[in-house]
Amino acid sequence: MSSQLPAAFRHPYAFDPAFSKSVAYFSMEFAVDQALKTYSGGLGFLAGSHMKSAFDLKQNLIGIGMLWKQGYYDQVRLPDNSMGVLFREKMYSFLQDTGARFTINVFNRPIWVKAYYLDPRHFNTVPMFFLTTDVDGNDEQARTISYRLYDNDPTLKVAQCMVLGLGGAKFLDEIDYQPQVYHLNEAHGVSAAFHLYQKLGSKEALRERLIFTTHTPEEAGNEKHNIHFLDNLGFFGGLSLADVQQLTGIQEDVFNHSLAALRMARRANGVSKLHGEVARKMWGHYPGICEITHVTNAQNYRYWADEQLADAYRQKEGTALSARKRAMKQPLLSVVADQAGKLFDPNVLTLVWARRFAAYKRPDLLLYNEARFTQLLTNAKYPVQLVWAGKPYPFDEGAKQLFNRLFYRSHLHPNMAVLTGYELGLSKVLKDGADVWLNTPIVPREASGTSGMTAAMNGAINLSTNDGWICEFAKPNVNSFIVPEADPQATADVRDAADCNHLFDLLEQHILPMYYDQPTEWQGTVINSMTDVLAFFTADRMAREYYERVYA
Structure with missing residues (x-):
């Protein structure tokens, strides 16, 4: 597997030697331009600025996200002037089909995933790739996974995380690209770790590549699900529950996505100095977690x-x-x-x-x-x-x-x-x-x-x-x-x-x-x-x- 992107998707610059390590940055949302509705708020604004500054600094980094057919939503006024929520299909002629088309198992069956490419010259970002299940060959349930950012249906929301994580990791395999670092911006993409673990063969090799950024300063605000519910959906990418429990150290029925990420990553970070202190206090009593530092968020x-x-x-x-x-x-x-x-x-x-x-x-x-x-x-x-x-x-x-x-x-x-x-x-x-x-x-x-x-x-x-x-x-x-x-x-x-x-x-x-x-x-x-x-x-x-x- 290559350490270089395919020629059609390569960065339009020679890498600065200080930033030559290859990184794939996974995020559920990116705000890079008003024309591309793949974000809801601050997490997306932050991720979009990161992609722009990585471009400005000539870094060897790419973005992996989701192509939301209906975006987050359009905020409109109803006839009585109260706030309305409008879900409307978005069209983007500037995104290119990568040609990558593959399946991941969700709902106990294979579903098709496609990836689209955002050329850096459009919005001055690093190369970015957006995944969708709105693909010929999928039934309506499978297609709806990538309709709405943060769907309120718990099953669909977990499926969205699976497409980002498992699908994003598998996409990189499909284009024969192996970055040195997989950076999870929030725990939405944590299922990528289970794909990587099976590919790399050991927890040590996984930890060497995995980085995790947490944005949630309250333990209760971190995503949790019943581990059997996740297993039935295929969240663990075919890994047995025994192996999942051994890998994450989570033996109980409640699977905490952030805790799993902290135990599988080499390093984690909060997003301000204060948040780093809060995160270390919040998670420090859990055995087996990685070091938690901080990198204060910023904007381009x-x-x-x-x-x-x-x-x-x-x-x-x-x-x-x-x-x-x-x-x-x-x-x-x-x-x-x-x-x-x-x-x-x-x-x-x-x-x-x-x-x-x-x-x-x-x-x-x-x-x-x-x-x-x-x-x-x-x-x-x-x-x-x-x-x-x-x-x-x-x-x-x-x-x-x-x-x-x-x-x-x-x-x-x-x-x-x-x-x-x-x-x-x-x-x-x-x-x-x-x-x-x-x-x-x-x-x-x-x-x-x-x-x-x-x-x-x-x-x-x-x-x-x-x-x-x-x-x-x-x-x-x-x-x-x-x-x-x-x-x-x-x-x-x-x-x-x-x-x-x-x-x-x-x-x-x-x-x-x-x-x-x-x-x-x-x-x-x-x-x-x-x-x-x-x-x-x-x-x-x-x-x-x-x-x-x-x-x-």
Whole structure:
């Protein structure tokens, strides 16, 4: 088996000698361009930036993902303006059929898998391959495996993981390619390890090749299934249960995917310094796990940063920097006018909350104190404009109701808007247009988070609870504004009330007066933020660290 990709799929550059080790990076989602709907949120944004920076650094790395026929979903409005979920077939003429067509056993029968190739020249990524079961010869059940990212049917969701893991590993065999490292971005692709074990013949040989990145800072949030359910689906690639138990050390009926990955991998990593500490504490009492280090997530500067703003920053032209930031707000104001029928002002401080809608991220934290919220929105001396956006999981009714409550509330305020269609394109518009980027997760439940990085690259100031990557970035009142940590022993109500009130204190006493009354100090904070985010939080640093600290 060759250590080189077939000629038709090779990298369009000579490898940098520092990054010549061959790596296949498995991820359930990749966000590389608005045109390719193979992602849901932060995990995909992170993986997409990794593929772009690996290209920029001339690394010997490829991406293995899934081609979702209906994407994640299209976020639309229903006739009553509530949020709707639309599943619609996506078409991509720029993807090439690799010619690879093979079977893996799912549902106790062979199903066909095809692989499509994304040429690096399209979106400046490394070579990427996307797997699908929407293939002639498959019945409807088999085809639906690759219809919807994170399907809510437990059997289909496990089958999706099997196509990524077993299918991805088998695809590499089909094209006669044997990378030195198999990097699992989250545990979705862990079934690849069982294929590799049978091919390589020993646990030692498997461990030599397997790397695992965990993104989940709570043990309960890691994927678990009954081991017999998985075995009946063919999850272990034909390996006997006795061999699976010996290989993973899991003797009980509950199979923990992340724990299995930690026991089969040579090295694992969390995705921020804090998350690395949390992960070691969370998993450290389990025998037989590998070393857990950390590589802090980051985003690709070339893709996300506004070139004119970056040039003004590099030239230290303060007037040009302020003028460009004001101009960058206009596309966001146009989207607000189009979707909400509201005319926002580019001279008014614009506060944005935008990311995946999930309860622990507390998108409505500002509304926990109604009186102060109303006061903020009606402050004539220091006016604000508030924008929310983000996609809930399509079958999370509670998160969808929360999104709708915010939307209906926005009708009461001409300076509040809730937008739909949160994908790469809108994300860029929001980050360009934000003056303040609001981040409100419950500490320490955000493993990393990265949206604030790309906001900072584009001249926005982070206002955040002290969680994830922010802990490594923040210099309070110098490059960001940080909510003081609540008592970790406090009840949820007490914690939320404290965080909410601290948010308003920062806005009322520091952020708004600085923005309107001390523009020089505000611009200094913007410049400090841009300087510090560029110093460490670009994906070039992250992609380099994986080679130096994890793959080595």
